[in-house]
Amino acid sequence: LIQFIQAWSLWREGLAKDLVDPSVSESCSDEEVLCCIHVGLLCVQDDPDARPPMSAILTTLESRSTPLATPDKPLYFSRRNKVAKRADYSQDSVDTETLTVVEGR
Template sequence: MAPEYAIDGLFSVKSDVFSFRVLVLKIVSGKKNKGFEHRSHNLSLLGHAWKLWKEGTALNLIDTSIEDSLQTSEVLRCIHVGLLCVQQRPDDKPNMPYVVLMLSSETVSLPQPNQPSFYNERSLVEVDSSSSGKMFSSNEITFTSIQGR
């Protein structure tokens, strides 16, 4: 969900661009955004991709089962465009026609992405210390059932 929509309830033509990045990063990494875990940090898949990008090791994001069949320059371009789609300010995000152009033409130069929205580390709460050391988030939900007379 685009941060401008999640935080302020504002939907724009750039909101679909944010969702598109999820698809790009999931395809490249072979990982789901929800439930993504890494042994050295509590970042989401997006945060992990940004961390690798800033370290100059974005190729480490690639799913090992597909890395032999990919062209490095194309994958790096996909990651780059994906990170452009998740920038904090909607004005910094490209629109979908420009995203398609960036992905389909290697002659289009790409600007450097800014830090994405929702980059902060997740705060995880340990539910049960005996549950094999796994960390889980704690969520509560209330359900009301309405029945007619």
């Protein structure tokens, strides 16, 4: 969870290279690594409709010529914030259940 949030935050700040292990940097170009991070962030967006289809991911990774959308906050980040906000406004009530009994004629 923390890694998704950290990756998204660093990407937004233009510091995504800080996520990359030095041994990976030696065997791949910065462009390749940043493309993979970008695609990964697109795949964990809160809105499923905003996530790219697998065909677009493959095209992007193979050619790197496909322009990529700007990723929104990761799903885990958004849900955590929603839960925290919901906790601030929750109202406890003893009478929260409804019981329905179906009877024949």
